[in-house]
Amino acid sequence: xxxxxxxxxxxxxxxxxxxxxxxxxxxxxxxxxxxxxxxxxxxxxxxxxxxxxxxxxxxxxxxxxxxxxxxxxxxxxxxxxxxxxxxxxxxxxxxxxxxxxxxxxxxxxxxxxxxxxxxxxxxxxxxxxxxxxxxxxxxxxxxxxxxxx
Amino acid sequence: xxxxxxxxxxxxxxxxxxxxxxxxxxxxxxxxxxxxxxxxxxxxxxxxxxxxxxxxxxxxxxxxxxxxxxxxxxxxxxxxxxxxxxxxxxxxxxxxxxxxxxxxxxxxxxxxxxxxxxxxxxxxxxxxxxxxxxxxxxxxxxxxxxxxxxxxxxxx
Numbered sequence: 337x338x339x340x341x342x343x344x345x346x347x348x349x350x351x352x353x354x355x356x357x358x359x360x361x362x363x364x365x366x367x368x369x370x371x372x373x374x375x376x377x378x379x380x381x382x383x384x385x386x387x388x389x390x391x392x393x394x395x396x397x398x399x400x401x402x403x404x405x406x407x408x409x410x411x412x413x414x415x416x417x418x419x420x421x422x423x424x425x426x427x428x429x430x431x432x433x434x435x436x437x438x439x440x441x442x443x444x445x446x447x448x449x450x451x452x453x454x455x456x457x458x459x460x461x462x463x464x465x466x467x468x469x470x471x472x473x474x475x476x477x478x479x480x481x482x483x484x485x
Numbered sequence: 486x487x488x489x490x491x492x493x494x495x496x497x498x499x500x501x502x503x504x505x506x507x508x509x510x511x512x513x514x515x516x517x518x519x520x521x522x523x524x525x526x527x528x529x530x531x532x533x534x535x536x537x538x539x540x541x542x543x544x545x546x547x548x549x550x551x552x553x554x555x556x557x558x559x560x561x562x563x564x565x566x567x568x569x570x571x572x573x574x575x576x577x578x579x580x581x582x583x584x585x586x587x588x589x590x591x592x593x594x595x596x597x598x599x600x601x602x603x604x605x606x607x608x609x610x611x612x613x614x615x616x617x618x619x620x621x622x623x624x625x626x627x628x629x630x631x632x633x634x635x636x637x638x639x640x641x
Contacts, residue, residue, distance in 0.1 A: 355517055356517040358517065362514070362517050365510075365513070365514045366514040366515070368510070368514075369507070369510045369511040369513070369514035369515075369551070370511065370514070370550055370551045370554055371551050371553075371554030371555040372550070372554045372559070373554075374559065374570065376571075385571070386571040386572075395574075395575045395578075396547060396550050396575065396578065397514070397515065399547050399578060400511075400514070400515030400545065400547045401515055401517070403515060403545055403546035403547045404515050404516050404545070406546060407525075407545070407546060411537065411538070412543055412545070412546055413537075413538055413539060413543070413585065415546055415582050416581070416582055417579065417580065417581050417582065418546055418547070418579065418580045418582075419577070419578070419579040419580075420577065420578050420579070421576070421577045422574070422575055422576060422577065422578075
């Protein structure tokens with residue numbers, strides 16, 4: 337069924353989106369794609385100098401995953417605004433302890449329609465979103481606005 | 486240390502071409518996929534994109550971040566505002582989409598410092614942060630503002 341303004345209601349949930357567990361290879365791939373080469377995201381020796389145990393995922397990668405969750409529900413051409421607040425850091429999988437570290441590296445994005453209104457001559461929908469890892473730790477919250485046909 | 490005299494400062498504009506292959510690479514990266522075969526074909530096949538209602542190959546919703554990083558945005562900000570990279574955190578990001586960006590577009594970023602303020606109390610380290618808000622307009626080759634970006638950075 338195509339998503340339209342009429343068949344979306346306040347309180348509706350966006351389909352839950354679950355990412356693959358984030359690995360260091362994913363961080364390198366995202367660094368190369370986005371151009372964000374802050375060493376904190378790929379160089380463990382730099383991370384230790386600034387007091388961290390591990391490299392951490394780019395906050396913008398988590399927002400990118402949330403964006404992927406959004407466009408798997410509603411096409412990007414309808415998107416009018418996307419806001420994220422970064423709440424927590426994400427450690428990637430450690431391959432020498434994969435069983436215990438996969439959950440912290442797996443991102444689950446949920447969303448809920450909170451408002452339907454008119455703006456700029458368009459019918460718009462506001463949806464609040466949250467990204468957590470599989471242990472329940474919050475990574476990001478925010479909202480997006482779409483103008484559906 | 487935030488220098489409030491920098492509020493209102495405009496950075497020199499930077500221009501980049503949105504390379505087609507870079508869009509597929511970005512789409513694969515945020516989908517956590519290993520090859521472009523596994524991503525939505527609207528990000529590499531122009532015919533599929535047109536059938537889906539786009540005028541060309543579109544970009545994923547957070548691609549705009551690469552219009553900052555690929556034009557040395559991070560280094561511009563660190564140098565001009567004197568940030569310590571080891572203490573800098575990205576706190577918030579917002580995109581207002583006024584148009585679409587397509588493969589082959591020439592995008593100019595115009596960025597300025599719009600806010601600087603302190604949050605928390607200096608006597609309580611760990612709770613104290615200096616906040617800087619940057620606003621950027623992304624303008625295409627026809628002079629249309631396609632996205633407005635608002636980025637909040639904090640230094641702890």
